[in-house]
Amino acid sequence: MNNFELLFQGFTVAFALPNLIAALLGGILGIVVGAMPGIGAVTGVSLLLPMTFKLNPTTGIIMLAGIYYGNMYGGAYSATLMNIPGDSPAVMTALDGYELTKQGKPGKSLFAGNVASFIGGSIGIIFLTIFGPLLAEVGLKFGPAEVAALIFLALTSIGWLLGDDPVKGLIASGIGVLLSTIGIDGASGLPRFSFGNMNLISGISFIPLVIGMFGFSQVMEMMQPGSSTHAEPAKRLTLRESFLDRSEMKRILMPSLRSALLGNFIGFLPGAGGTTGSFLAYVMEKKVGKNRAQMGKGAIEGVAASEAANNAAAVGAFVPLLSLGIPGSATTAVLLGGLMMWGLRPGPLLFESDPTFVWGLISSMYIGNLVCLVAGMAIIPFLMSFLRIPTKIMAPIIVIICIVGSYSVNNNMFDVWFMIFAGIGAFYLKRYAFPIPPVLLAFVLAPRFEISVRQALSISNGNAMVFLQKPIALGLLLFTFALLLAPVVMKIVAKIKKSYK
Amino acid sequence: MEILLALVFMTVSGYWLQQGLAVYGFYVDGKPGSGFIPVLFSILVMILSAIALVRAVRTKRAAPSKATPAGDASPTVSADIDSWKTRLQPLIPAAIAIVGIYAITYLGVVVAVALIAFCWVRFLSHYTVVRSFLFSVPIVLFIYVVFVWWLRVPFPRGVFGF
């Protein structure tokens, strides 16, 4: 096949020594930046992009691919170790990852995360290699109505599936949606629920909210006398313990593969992105996985599902960028700027007009992914030693990182105030069994949901039937209702059976 | 407390509903307006928190002696949850963080971080002065190197000018 020949040519370029060094350097830098709370992939890539201008284009792109992957790997580390997701896709990783840390098994979570990230990334790249532009065509089938239905599926299952009590879960996601409406309304330009505050008019930022609700509320729990939220491992954690044995590798293999496929698919839909991907993959695992009962209580499958899906989605975002010139995520938009700097214009013609570049980039993704796996494994012992720090020292470190991290997002003290406020709120919500992840996920998904619903209704001139006339949207909605009604129906059936007896 | 939370949610969603309908508009010119999503979701939150409220009142009536909520997030703390000390202790980080905000604004990030780290380790965790010093120095160095020097986050400059 022609594609593979071109890919092979790309590899011969990518394996030159300076290019390998660039990939390694990029991977390590990316991991470090990705692990910093408050500095997400977008900031990381844009800070490091100028560095690559001094290199020749191919080396530059390879380094960028390393940075991009490193970021995706790194986000999982702070989520696992401190319960502070570095970026929104890592929210789902924190659920099981931090739980494993509390049980004294952080190494397992980091290891599983690395392996799953690698699987997710690889599957994404393989799909990109084989199908490329074809995938973009599928993505285009998702217009406003379809995207709205997809996010509706995610939104409803959030509250339903996380936490023990569906009512509280749904309240939590409702609160997340209401919080997201603070600020300028995307469609009309009207400021909403701003209470006349200049900082609220520009809306609430996600990162301070996450840092507060996860990290800060965690410290508040640590301060509680007799709390055991942060186990102090008495013995030294060895690297060997963190390796997954054969049966554990087997346990994460299928979830990773499933999640990677789903994540990759969602990645190339317009505007859905890694968060939706990792969330839906987690939900799927909770529904169909072998170990579903343990999900949320420290299951390596949970970490694997989330990480595989968000890495696959990150690659998926390249599909519309390369084949249509439309960046699928904020990070790929930064890369678009870089490509233009090298005089390339992504678009339908790029695959034909610049095959060396495209295939060089794709082959560099394989290398970037592999390098990050190696770097990620090598960094585990270092991360583990971080956990030997006792709670008494850990608490101030986390508080300082919370403050500095939330300030860094917008360079605005208001975000720090908001972070503290969110932390206190989350602390009391958690105490009364309201789950926190639905608040955050609803907050991330709601703006896209709102604009898609309103676009769909605008196109149809206000006719709500538009959601039922489009086959994909209708299918997604039916699936949502089936998902919601299944437990209720089962209960009723069980009751009837019981009463007959 | 659970009742209070449910009431807070109902009030908040009530405000969102009122503003959404009266100020922003549910449907404008035959198309959904700015109040469309706020109205729909505030109704949802309102109904669900009403359910939560009813349930909370019922369980309280059923077991008035035991005020501890059923599904406590961390079961280990439920032992003496009502004593004032345990109630206030979790708020210490919040108080310190607020002090930290002012410290960063007026003293600059390096001094502020050093102060928070040192005071916390010394007075809250009761380490010796020497050890507190040993612990806070790497924290300050880490924050400075990563956030200020490398990532160039523009922190406010305090009276010392950095």
Next chain:
Amino acid sequence: MKRISVLFLCLIVGIGSLFAAAQAEQATYPDQPIELVVPASAGGGSDIMARLIVDIIQKNNFSSQTIMVVNKPGGSSAAGHSYVNSKPNPNYTLFTANTAHVLSMNINKSKSPKGEFTMIANLAMDNVVFVTSADSPYKTFDDALAAIKANPKALTVGTADNLDKLCVVQINQEAGVDFNTVYFNSAGEISTALLGNHVEFGIFNPGECIGLVEGGKLRVLAAFSPTRLAAPFEAAPTFAELGYPGVEFQMSRSIMAGAGMSREAQLYWSDVMEKVCATDEWKQNYIEKDGLEDLFLNADDFTKFNTESERKIVEAAKSIGLL
């Protein structure tokens, strides 16, 4: 023990003030990283321009400071403006602006409560085109008109800001038709919707659709410019040619900053932008490739120019009831 900790605190403060003395001497503007706010989402015209500017500045070392592009999409640029307004120090935040955003400032009242925004420089003049997908049944603008006349409101035009909407309203008035409009966060999102046949038409700047037009995915039906545009848009007639001389727009692309920026900072950035506009990368990779017209105006000229063009666009909006 307590005495020692007090001593330690004094030590920190002491070392701190030493640092302060050393730092105070070398504080020339810009002494902090700069944010360049794009009030639209990634992939649109403003975003492409902003990223190219930053890359040019950093490659050629026109400024010693890091510049970060920050996307704040939503509300036809109002979200971006309020983000700029929320910054305590106006000297370290720039934002991309264009005629559409200036119009939105008036419609959404998103100007700063602290006063007028600071004008930095005008970089270029951009054009506007009316686009459909390549496989749509509308081969010419007249096909589209016939279809919408037969079936009012059934065809939808994707718009990304108020100027786009003004364009559509003007077509509606001049031609006596009723195109439906729907808002997207950026032209990138309109093109996705167009390619998937979720909307029928879209309003673009040439640079936003040039790749897809060359690649045969999109077709330009008409241009809002005074004369025909260069390749690959040469086939599209102007609205004047089609018999609607009243429908004509060009937009300025510029850089502005928050209200109350110091004169020093304003001139500094005006200089930097002048250098950017003189580079080959700018001329070849942007102006030429994206079908713009070169028009650099420095801070003072641009302030005058903007007052005049703002008055004109607001008048136009008022005359058709948008304002």
